Amino acid sequence: MTSFPILSLMLLVPLVGAVISLMSGRETARMVALCATLIDLALGIVLWAHYDIGGAQWQFQEHADLFAGFSWKLGIDGIALMLIALTVFLMPICIGASWTAIEKRAGEYYAAFLFMETLMIGVFTAQDLFLFYIMFEAGLIPMYLIIGIWGGAERIYASYKFFLYTLLGSVLMLIAMFWMVNEAGTTDIPTLMQYDFPVQAQTWLFLAFFASFAVKMPMWPVHTWLPDAHVQAPTAGSVILAGVLLKMGGYGFIRFSLPMFPVASAHFAPMVWGLSIAAVVITSLIALVQNDMKKLIAYSSVAHMAIVTVGLFAFNRQGLEGSMVVMLSHGLVAGALFLAVGVIYDRLHTREIARYGGLAINMPYYALFFLLFTMASIGLPGTSGFVGEFLSLLGIYQQSSLIALISTTGIILGAAYMLYLYRRVVFGVQVHADTAAMPDLDAREWAMMVPLAVAVLWMGVYPETFMAPMRKDIGTLEARVAIAKPRGDADVKTVSRKAAATAAVALGAARVGGVK
C-alpha cells in the first residue's frame, strides 16, 4: 500500500465532495456529503487494516516538493491513525445529525463540513511543519462559519470569541515555528521530533506552542470560548468540535511540545498540573449549576480534557496511553452526548433542562442510549470513559499523589453533574405536554446512536484494539521525555534499613526506581 497515496486520497475525497455540494441543492448536497464521508470511512478502515502495528514509525508516507521549500509531506504513526479513525468515524454521524436539521444554505453547510474533514485529517497526517500549521489554523475557518451562519441566536458573539481565542494562540506558535525551522534547518516533523533544541530556547518555544494548544484543548482559564461555541453551534458542529477539534490540542502536545521540548515540558509540568486540577474542580462545579444542556456538557469537556493534560504531563507510559484513550473516548462520548442533546433539541427546539423531564416514559430507548453515554462520561468501568481516565490518573499518581487526589475528585463531581442532568431530563414526571408527546428514536437516529454505543462499549471492554496501534509510538515518546522526566517526588518508596533487604527481595524487581 505504501506506493498508493491513500492519505492524499482521504484528503481529496471530502474536498471534491465539498466542491460538489457547494454547487448543489439541499437534497443532493447531503447525499454527496454522506457518500463522501462514507468513502472516507471506508478508506479509513482500509488504512487501519493495512497499518503495520509494530512496524515502521511512519507509514503511508508521501512526499512532493512544492514551491519555495514548501512541501506536501504526509505520513502517519499509530497515534495519528487512531485520531484519523475517530474523525472518519464521526463524520458520517455528523452528516446524519444534520440531515433534517439544516435547511438554510445547506449546500454551503455540507461543503464547510467536508472541507473541515479534509483539514482535520490533514492535521493528523501532515509531516511538514507549515503544512501542519495551515491545516491546524484553517480548520478554524469552516468551524467559524458553521457557528456563525448556522448557529443559534448569539452565534456572532460565539464565533467571534472562538476565532479570537484560537487565532491569538496560533500567532505565537507561528513565530516559534519560524525560529525552529531556522534553528534546525528543516520543516520535517519527524526530524524535528528528534532534534534537541537548546534548553534555554525550549522554554519560550514551549510557551509559544502552549498558548495555541492550551486554547485548543481548552485548558482553564482560556476555556470560555468553548461553552459559547458549543451552545451556539448546530448539533453536528458540537459533535465535531467536541469529538475532533478539541483533540488537536492534545495531539499538539503529543506531537510537538513533549517530544520537541522535553526539558521545558518537564519544567512547566507543575504549571500544567495546576491548571488542570483547577479545571477539574472549577469547571466541574460550574457544570453542576448549568441550566443549558449543551453548556453543561461543554464544561464537562473542559474537565475531561484536563485529565488528558494531567496524564500527558505525567511523563510515563500509563499517563500517556491513558491520555490518548481519554481523547478517543471523549471524542465518542462527548460527541454522543451532544448528539443526544440534538435529538431532543430537534423535537422541542430548546436546550433548557427544565423544559424536559420524564423522557424515560415516552422515549425509553433514547433514555437507554443517553444512560450509556452518561455512564461513559462518568467513567464507569466497562465503558470507554473508564480506561483512559483510570490510566491517566494512575499515571499522575506516580508523579504526585496530591495532583492525583485532586484530579480524581473529578469522578465524584462528574457523577454529580451528569446524574443531575440525567435526572432532570430523563427521570421525573412529564410536566409539559409537548415534551410528553415527543416520539422515541427514529431509524436515522438509531443508525447514529448504535455505532457510537458499540464503540464506547468496545473501547471499554477490549481497549487493546485501540491501544495496540499506538503502543510503539507512545513507547518512543516515553523514551523521548524520559530525558527530562521529573522524579516522582512524593511517592518514591523507601524502606527502613532493617527491612530493606527482605522487602527488596519480596518486591522482586522493585519497579519504582527509588528503593533506597
Added chain:
Amino acid sequence: MSSILIIVFAPLVAAIIAGLGNKRLGAMPAKLITTGALFASCVLSWPIFIAFLGGHAETSVTPVLNWVTSGDLKFAWALQVDALTAVMLVVVTSVSALVHLYSWGYMSEEPDCPRFFAYLSLFTFAMLMLVTANNLVQMFFGWEGVGLASYLLIGFWFRKPSANAAAMKAFVVNRVGDLGFMLGIFGTFLVFGTVSIPQILHDAPGLAGSTIGFLGYRFDTATVLCILLFIGAMGKSAQLGLHTWLPDAMEGPTPVSALIHAATMVTAGVFMVCRLSPLFEQSPAALTFVTVIGASTCFFAATIGTTQTDIKRVIAYSTCSQLGYMFFAAGVGAYGAAMFHLFTHAFFKALLFLGAGSVIHAMHHEQDMRYYGGLWKKIPLTFAAMMAGTLAITGVGIDDVFGFAGFYSKDAILEAAFARGTQVGTFAFAMGIFAALLTSFYSWRLIYLTFFGTPRWDQSEHIQHAVHDAHGHDDHGHHAHAHDGTAGYHPHESPLNMLVPLGVLSMGAVFAGFVFAPAFLSEGSGTFWKGALVFNESVLHAMHGVPEMVKWAPFGVMVAGLLIATYAYLINPALPGAFTARFGFLYRFLLNKWYFDEAYDALFVRPAMALGRLFWKVGDVGVIDRFGPNGAAWVVSLASRGAVRLQSGYLYSYALVMLVGLVGAISWVIAR
C-alpha cells in the same frame, strides 16, 4: 470449572435480552428468562461451594479476555474461584434467584416489569464479576457495576422525586468511597507493580517497615494502601460517614432492598477486606481504623434503628449496624467470623426485607409501622417468616444445643473482639454488646408494632385509599367501618411465588448457622478457606478461652432487649410516648439520624452549588471574559502588533496572514 462462565454470564445475557426486548418482549418472557438464568446460576453454584466445604476443591482461574495492557500494568477479565468466592457465589445467586421469584408476585402490578428484571439480573452479573475478580480493577468494575444497578433500581420508580434523589445520592456518595478505592489501586500498583490480587497478597509481607510518600508526608506503606482501599469499602458498605445513602435507598422496590441493600452489594466492602486480608494484616493501624469504624457504625446505626417508624428504614439501619459487626470482626483478625456473619446475615436480612415487603404488600403500600398492628392473624405465614428472621438477627440460641443463624456468627464476632485483648478490641466488644441490646430491642419493637396490639390501619392514607377504591362510590361503605381501627380493610396473605422465597430463606435463617458454623469457624476451617483469607488460629484459641461472662453477655442483652420491647410495646404501650416526651432532645437527635444529612447538605451540597455559581458568574463571565475576549480593543491592538512582527520576509507569513485576512473578510460578508 467452566460452569463459572455460565454462572457469571447467564445473568448478563438474560439482562440484555430482557432489557433490550423491554416492552416488545413482554413481561412473561422477561421474567422467565431472567429468573431461569438466575436459578441456573444458583444450581451451578452450590456444587462449587459444597466441593470447597468437603475440602476437595482447588482455586481456579478461568481467563476470559485481555483487558488493558499499558507498560507494566496488565490486567485481564478473568474469573477466579476459591473458597471465599464460593461463599459469595452461593449467597449472591441464591438470594438473587429467590428475589427474582419473589418479584413475580411483588411486582405483578408493575407495567415496567422487563426493565425491573433486567436491572436485577444486571446487578447479579456485576456482583458476580466483583466476587470472582482476581485483580483490583475487575473488582472495581464489579464495584461500579453494582453501583450502577443499585442506582437504577433505587430510582426504578423514576416518577417519584424522592426516588430520583435517593438514587443519585447513592451513586455520588459511593463515588466518594470510590475515590479512595481508586487511589488505593494507584498506590498498590506503584508499590507492587501489579494489580493482580494473588500477586499483591503474595508480596504483601515485604511491605513491613516500609514507608510511602502521600500528599507530601511519609506514612507506613501498608497503612496508606489499606486505609485508601477501606474508604472504598466504607462507601459501598455504608459505614459511618458514608452511610447516608443506604436509608434513602429504601426508595427502591422492596425486593431490591433485600437483594442489594441487605444481602449482597453492601457486603462487598466486607468481602474486599477479607479478600485483601493478608495486606490488611500488614498494617495494625489500618486494622485499628477498620475496627473503630465498624464498631462505631454498629452502635450508631442501631441507635437510629430504635426510633424509625418506616419498617424498611428500621431494617436498613439494622443492616448498617450488622455490617459494622462484620467490619470490626475483620478488624480484630476474625475474618472467618466476618464472612460467616456475612453469610448468615444474607439469609436472615433478605428474609426480613422480603417479609417486610410481604407486609407492605398486604397493607397496600403502607410502610409506616405506626399504622400497622395486629397483623399476625391476617398474614400468619409472613408473620412466621418474620419471626424466624427476628430470632436469627437477635441471635437466639443456647451454646452446644441449637441456635438461629445470627447466634453463631454474632457471638463469634463478639468473642473474637474481646479475645483480641487490645483496647480497640475491647471498645468494639462494648459497642457490639450495646448494639446487640439495641438490635434485640428494635427487632422486637418491629414485630410488636407490626403484628401485635390492636390494628391502627385506619390512620393510614394508603389504607384509606384502598378502602375507598374498593367501595367505589358506595357511601354506605363508610358505615361498615367499625371502631376496631381496621377501617374495614382486609389484608391478604401474599401469593405463593412470594411465600416460597420466604420459606426457603426462613430455612436459611433457622439452620444456616447450625449447619455451617463448623466449616467457617472451627479449628479445622483452615482446610475450608485454603488460604483464601487470613485464618488466624490464635484468635480462635483465644475465643475459646474467654470468660463465661463474655460468652453469656450477648444472650443476656438479647433477653434484656426482648423484655424492654415487650414491656414498652405490648404491656404498656403508653411508655414510648412518655419516654420520647421526657427525653425529647435525644429522641429528635436519633429520629433525625444524628443530623448527618443536614450537616452534609450545609457542608458539601450547598457550598458546591454556591461555588459553581461563583466560578461561573464571577470567574468565567466576570473576570476571564471581561478582560479576555470582551476587552476587544485591547485584543485587537495586540493582534495587530503581532501582525507587524510577522513581516520578517518569509513568504509563508504573508501567505498565511493573507489567507486568514481573506477568510475573515469573506466570513464577515457571509455572516452578516
